[in-house]
Amino acid sequence: MRPIHADKAPKAIxxxxxxxxxxxxxxxxxxIALEPSGAMVDGGIKEQTVQVFKNLEEVLRAAGIxxxxxxxxxxxxxxxxxxxxxxxxxxxxxxxHKPARATVAVSGLPKNALIEISCVALVK
Numbered sequence: 001m002r003p004i005h006a007d008k009a010p011k012a013i014x015x016x017x018x019x020x021x022x023x024x025x026x027x028x029x030x031x032i033a034l035e036p037s038g039a040m041v042d043g044g045i046k047e048q049t050v051q052v053f054k055n056l057e058e059v060l061r062a063a064g065i066x067x068x069x070x071x072x073x074x075x076x077x078x079x080x081x082x083x084x085x086x087x088x089x090x091x092x093x094x095x096x097h098k099p100a101r102a103t104v105a106v107s108g109l110p111k112n113a114l115i116e117i118s119c120v121a122l123v124k
Contacts, residue, residue: 006062009055010034013110018059026063026121030076031055032113040111045082048114049089060121068097069121075103076116086115 004019004026012018012029019028033041033048034055041051053067060066077086083103099119109116 004059004063006058008036009058009062010036010038013038019063021063021123024123026060026065026069026123028056028059028119028121030074030116030118031059032110032116034111040113045077045079045085045114046089049086049117052115052117053089053093056117056119063121063123065121065123067094069124070094070097070099070119071122072120073099073101074118075101076106076109077103078106078109078114080105082114 002021003017004021006018009018009031013034016029019026021027031052033051035041035051036058041047057067060069075086075090077083086103106116
């Protein structure tokens, strides 16, 4: 296994890697809407989802791939009423690529985030 570190994404806020390459798979840890500085992005679910995708793209880029390599996504929402706005940003971020996905509501997320997304991607 090989850990991945992306300078243009926020540092892990715990004892884990931003992502790990295992064989031909990249396992991205959950990303919340932190800027690379570690500050939470201002705004609501739309702004937070945009930042989460920026972070995921940077982590995937550090692994040598992009969002088009993502096979599976897990979305954690603090409020399922945010689903529609999250889904709009999600669809725009992935374009025509449609990985498998699970979306669940949770009672809380780190740093009081509204959304967290993790993914598994294939190294080409």
